[in-house]
Amino acid sequence: DQQVKQNSPSLSVQEGRISILNCDYTNSMFDYFLWYKKYPAEGPTFLISISSIKDKNEDGRFTVFLNKSAKHLSLHIVPSQPGDSAVYFCAGLLYNFNKFYFGSGTKLNVKP
């Protein structure tokens, strides 16, 4: 039973435009939500996180939005750059249990 779902396996965006990656979750007990980026043949790297008590967190070109009533979060990348082409994983963290639950990933392709 996947507690975190990414329903779009892939997304293609033109350079300079906005990329929106979506994630849904079922467990309302998650304390944090996170986004990781993964390039081929490398391990995932942390991108941005948001506490469950917030609804927005911004870091440069990356903004994560959390809609708790819909159990939905999204990652916005503005403007998108070719170097952003990677697989993006969202994850939920149960802090007291030290457990992370990852989605299946969305492959983003930013076209020059």
Next chain:
Amino acid sequence: EAQVTQNPRYLITVTGKKLTVTCSQNMNHEYMSWYRQDPGLGLRQIYYSMNVEVTDKGDVPEGYKVSRKEKRNFPLILESPSPNQTSLYFCASSFSRVGTGELFFGEGSRLTVL
């Protein structure tokens, strides 16, 4: 350079032949964990460790063992590998109590069990 190092990066083995995937971190992290990545399933947690001699099961621990005798090392042991353990494995580490969720991942170990 701060890093998490896994070995081997690639391995092909046969059913039943015991193997160990090593993981070492040089950041003095207390928390370490193992994940497997399979198509359509994302990353699933196998085991984690909060500190030396403290380990606990993740969501898919069957068929795996771990040990944490030293803070920097967290090996993953497959006592009797089976084909359904063919996967891409990642080791990760973090500061104690995983903070806001920033894990540092190794580069991955691709295991094929024939």
